[in-house]
Amino acid sequence: xxxxxxxxxxxxxxxxxxxxxxxxxxxxxxxxxxxxxxxxxxxxxxxxxxxxxxxxxxxxxxxxxxxxxxxxxxxxxxxxxxxxxxxxxxxxxxxxxxxxxxxxxxxxxxxxxxxxxxxxxxxxxxxxxxxxxxxxxxxxxxxxxxxxxxxxxxxxxxxxxxxxxxxxxxxxxxxxxxxxxxxxxxxxxxxxxxxxxxxxxxxxxxxxxxxxxxxxxxxxxxxxxxxxxxxxxxxxxxxxxxxxxxxxxxxxxxxxxxxxxxxxxxxxxxxxxxxxxxxxxxxxxxxxxxxxxxxxxxxxxxxxxxxxxxxxxxxxxxxx
Amino acid sequence: xxxxxxxxxxxxxxxxxxxxxxxxxxxxxxxxxxxxxxxxxxxxxxxxxxxxxxxxxxxxxxxxxxxxxxxxxxxxxxxxxxxxxxxxxxxxxxxxxxxxxxxxxxxxxxxxxxxxxxxxxxxxxxxxxxxxxxxxxxxxxxxxxxxxxxxxxxxxxxxxxxxxxxxxxxxxxxxxxxxxxxxxxxxxxxxxxxxxxxxxxxxxxxxxxxxxxxxxxxxxxxxxxxxxxxxxxxxxxxxxxxxxxxxxxxxxxxxxxxxxxxxxxxxxxxxxxxxxxxxxxxxxxxxxx
Numbered sequence: 001x002x003x004x005x006x007x008x009x010x011x012x013x014x015x016x017x018x019x020x021x022x023x024x025x026x027x028x029x030x031x032x033x034x035x036x037x038x039x040x041x042x043x044x045x046x047x048x049x050x051x052x053x054x055x056x057x058x059x060x061x062x063x064x065x066x067x068x069x070x071x072x073x074x075x076x077x078x079x080x081x082x083x084x085x086x087x088x089x090x091x092x093x094x095x096x097x098x099x100x101x102x103x104x105x106x107x108x109x110x111x112x113x114x115x116x117x118x119x120x121x122x123x124x125x126x127x128x129x130x131x132x133x134x135x136x137x138x139x140x141x142x143x144x145x146x147x148x149x150x151x152x153x154x155x156x157x158x159x160x161x162x163x164x165x166x167x168x169x170x171x172x173x174x175x176x177x178x179x180x181x182x183x184x185x186x187x188x189x190x191x192x193x194x195x196x197x198x199x200x201x202x203x204x205x206x207x208x209x210x211x212x213x214x215x216x217x218x219x220x221x222x223x224x225x226x227x228x229x230x231x232x233x234x235x236x237x238x239x240x241x242x243x244x245x246x247x248x249x250x251x252x253x254x255x256x257x258x259x260x261x262x263x264x265x266x267x268x269x270x271x272x273x274x275x276x277x278x279x280x281x282x283x284x285x286x287x288x289x290x291x292x293x294x295x296x297x298x299x300x301x302x303x304x305x306x307x308x309x310x311x312x313x314x315x316x317x318x319x320x
Numbered sequence: 321x322x323x324x325x326x327x328x329x330x331x332x333x334x335x336x337x338x339x340x341x342x343x344x345x346x347x348x349x350x351x352x353x354x355x356x357x358x359x360x361x362x363x364x365x366x367x368x369x370x371x372x373x374x375x376x377x378x379x380x381x382x383x384x385x386x387x388x389x390x391x392x393x394x395x396x397x398x399x400x401x402x403x404x405x406x407x408x409x410x411x412x413x414x415x416x417x418x419x420x421x422x423x424x425x426x427x428x429x430x431x432x433x434x435x436x437x438x439x440x441x442x443x444x445x446x447x448x449x450x451x452x453x454x455x456x457x458x459x460x461x462x463x464x465x466x467x468x469x470x471x472x473x474x475x476x477x478x479x480x481x482x483x484x485x486x487x488x489x490x491x492x493x494x495x496x497x498x499x500x501x502x503x504x505x506x507x508x509x510x511x512x513x514x515x516x517x518x519x520x521x522x523x524x525x526x527x528x529x530x531x532x533x534x535x536x537x538x539x540x541x542x543x544x545x546x547x548x549x550x551x552x553x554x555x556x557x558x559x560x561x562x563x564x565x566x567x568x569x570x571x572x573x574x575x576x577x578x579x580x581x582x583x584x585x586x587x588x589x590x591x592x593x594x595x596x597x598x599x600x601x602x603x604x605x606x607x608x609x
Contacts, residue, residue: 008402008404009404009409009411011402012402012403012404012409013408013409013411013412014402015399015400015401015402015403016349016350016403016407016408016535017408017535017536018395018396018399019350019396019399019400019403019535020350020351020534020535020536021534021536022396023338023341023347023350023351023355023359023362023534024350024351024355024533024534024536026362027355027358027359027361027362030361030362030365192368192372193376196331196369196372199365199369200369204392204393207392207393207395207396208392211395213536214536217415217536218415246536246537248533248536248537249534249537251533252532252533252534252537253537255532255537255539256532256537256539
């Protein structure tokens with residue numbers, strides 16, 4: 001198969017994919033930014049202690065179930081997670097939240113159930129796999145990130161927790177992403193401007209990620225990654241690489257995963273749905289830009305290995 | 321350093337661009353109809369953000385620093401200029417896995433056992449109909465051009481099964497699920513030509529891109545077609561009246577061949593790309609009140 005697009009066709013297709021990724025994800029980035037600013041102003045020490053217990057691993061179960069109550073997809077997660085980390089929530093809980101929320105999201109569960117209406121094992125596998133990988137990632141992050149991880153730029157106002165996790169954290173600056181040393185104002189008066197700047201800060205990196213994804217999709221045929229081979233391992237790794245590159249919303253990825261359920265097997269479909277929901281190119285850019293580098297690297301490694309292991313297990317269990 | 325009064329401008333420009341996409345209907349080149357309300361919300365937010373920035377100028381210094389990140393915001397505006405009519409091209413259909421070795425185009429495939437079709441191109445979860453008819457409400461299919469009407473015998477014209485855009489995937493899905501059951505039926509549908517050497521000499525795939533959420537997840541759906549006397553250029557939109565047949569094909573990545581539908585075109589007419597080039601994995605009729 002020869003695919004050599006002319007420059008006009010290539011740019012035309014890349015522009016459509018890029019704009020569609022932006023238009024589709026931005027409302028959710030806005031929602032995440034809104035929740036982030038609300039969390040900054042509403043989450044007091046008492047409230048945080050009630051919902052997310054202090055301790056290296058204590059917040060993992062709560063963070064895992066938070067996704068059920070916060071209907072956020074992967075685009076909306078990272079502003080909230082970034083804010084939680086800035087407030088002193090442990091990296092383990094934040095990583096668990098980042099992994100679990102895009103999969104336990106009710107809309108994602110519904111779309112997966114619809115796409116795999118004839119094969120409920122895929123739906124169950126996605127939920128169970130997502131939770132297992134989230135918990136595993138949380139535990140590993142708790143072990144790896146023993147030192148405070150707050151290099152994110154949290155918030156100028158609002159209470160911070162006094163847990164051992166963030167004693168040595170650098171002094172927080174404004175979370176709007178601008179190094180202009182201003183304050184958006186306390187209380188509700190500065191709320192609109194804080195939301196605008198929070199959104200601007202987060203959306204910038206999503207745009208960069210979407211542009212990278214659109215260009216790569218235009219250059220790289222899907223068949224290069226998703227080609228059947230005798231072994232399941234390359235098919236699963238290929239599906240994970242493909243899901244990372246194309247950066248689909250977790251609300252819609254099940255429909256695409258279904259298209260290679262037959263050719264590549266259930267393990268590849270599962271890998272596509274679990275890993276793609278947790279990490280993709282569009283969200284890796286803000287993850288690296290807005291979170292501590294060490295956190296981003298450890299998170300990417302944990303999710304990749306966790307999803308790979310679960311997909312291999314799922315394929316093996318399905319074949320028996 | 322740039323004047324501080326420029327700070328509302330990016331937000332206002334983004335709001336204007338989105339409002340243009342929304343009011344002109346071009347937003348459907350990028351998004352699923354169900355997501356359009358979210359795009360309205362985003363446009364409204366950008367407008368409000370411009371007002372917030374304008375309001376905050378009271379406390380702002382005369383000049384401000386232009387960060388590198390701000391340049392990124394020009395990208396979506398620039399991208400609009402590159403978008404071509406007709407949505408994603410036939411090359412995207414190929415790069416999204418539209419490849420199949422059509423190994424047998426003879427009618428002898430009739431004896432093949434009825435198998436479930438491949439999990440792509442046409443086989444999607446569809447609402448099962450008790451009556452296997454496609455002729456029910458045709459909403460947005462292109463009207464049959466006069467030239468085609470003259471070419472076709474009255475017997476064919478009287479038994480046309482319409483595959484409208486509004487329920488394209490549902491109806492195509494039913495044919496892929498039971499190709500033998502639909503053998504001999506005559507259908508009318510619109511799509512664009514996608515060619516690949518694996519489709520056999522002169523063969524092509526009458527393609528529509530199915531969009532689940534946004535154009536990034538678009539997948540090709542449609543039918544293989546027997547070669548035409550006069551080859552059509554790739555990417556050409558056509559409305560066809562065609563007879564459903566069956567063939568065996570080995571889709572990309574499949575180990576074995578399976579029975580799939582193939583169209584023998586009785587008549588066709590070149591058309592422009594529809595205003596909304598995409599189809600969706602459920603009937604748009606079901607969204608109507």
